[in-house]
Amino acid sequence: MASLVEILTVEHMSIRTMEVIRGSFDYDSFVAFRSYLKECHIEIEEKICFPILETFQFPDAKAFSSKVERIKADHKLIDTLAVNIIRWTEDGKTEMLETRLPLFYKLLTEHNTKEENDLFPRWDLMDSEMLKSSSSDAMSIIDSFGRKEYMKIIGFNESSLSYFFGIE
Numbered sequence: 001m002a003s004l005v006e007i008l009t010v011e012h013m014s015i016r017t018m019e020v021i022r023g024s025f026d027y028d029s030f031v032a033f034r035s036y037l038k039e040c041h042i043e044i045e046e047k048i049c050f051p052i053l054e055t056f057q058f059p060d061a062k063a064f065s066s067k068v069e070r071i072k073a074d075h076k077l078i079d080t081l082a083v084n085i086i087r088w089t090e091d092g093k094t095e096m097l098e099t100r101l102p103l104f105y106k107l108l109t110e111h112n113t114k115e116e117n118d119l120f121p122r123w124d125l126m127d128s129e130m131l132k133s134s135s136s137d138a139m140s141i142i143d144s145f146g147r148k149e150y151m152k153i154i155g156f157n158e159s160s161l162s163y164f165f166g167i168e
Contacts (some may be wrong), residue, residue: 001166004049004134005120010164011041012112014154025101027089034082036153040145042075044138045115052130053122067118074111081107139165 002010018033019026050068058064081104088096123131142150151161161167 001135002164003123003131004044004138005123007135007138007164008041008045008049009116009120011154012116015112016109018153025089025097027086030082030089031086032149033153034079034086036145036150037082038079040142040150042079043141043145046072046075047141048134048137049123050119052126052134053119055130056122056126058122058125064122067114071111071115071119074107074114078104078108078111135165139167 019029050072054065054068081100085097085100085104088094088100147161151157156164
């Protein structure tokens, strides 16, 4: 079983190579990706990962909390841009799509790198008792989103999902 931040990092790696944001644009795939991002990935970070990290009394707790708040603000910005990309596509504004899709990818991948560099390394400092339920709590969010849709978007099969989440 992997830790929650290991799972989130694997998701980030998957996002970096997704055809839906790097390759030729497909409206339905992008809508599904945006749904995953908002309803699953960001939910796991903001409802499970970040609150656990913020309970620890780091020497730089105030600065760390500010980093977490900036990351949360990034989530809103990224989602707003994704919603606009969907709207521009529906309205036939291809010039906006052509300029903003690369910006979306850049913002998203830079944001994920910030999480990996500034937040996730602290996970190993946490009390293991606090971390025990984090993966199962994440799985509950994934199940609410839709396990099959999650696996399709991230590129997991049943075996990899079972391995990462410790599902028997």
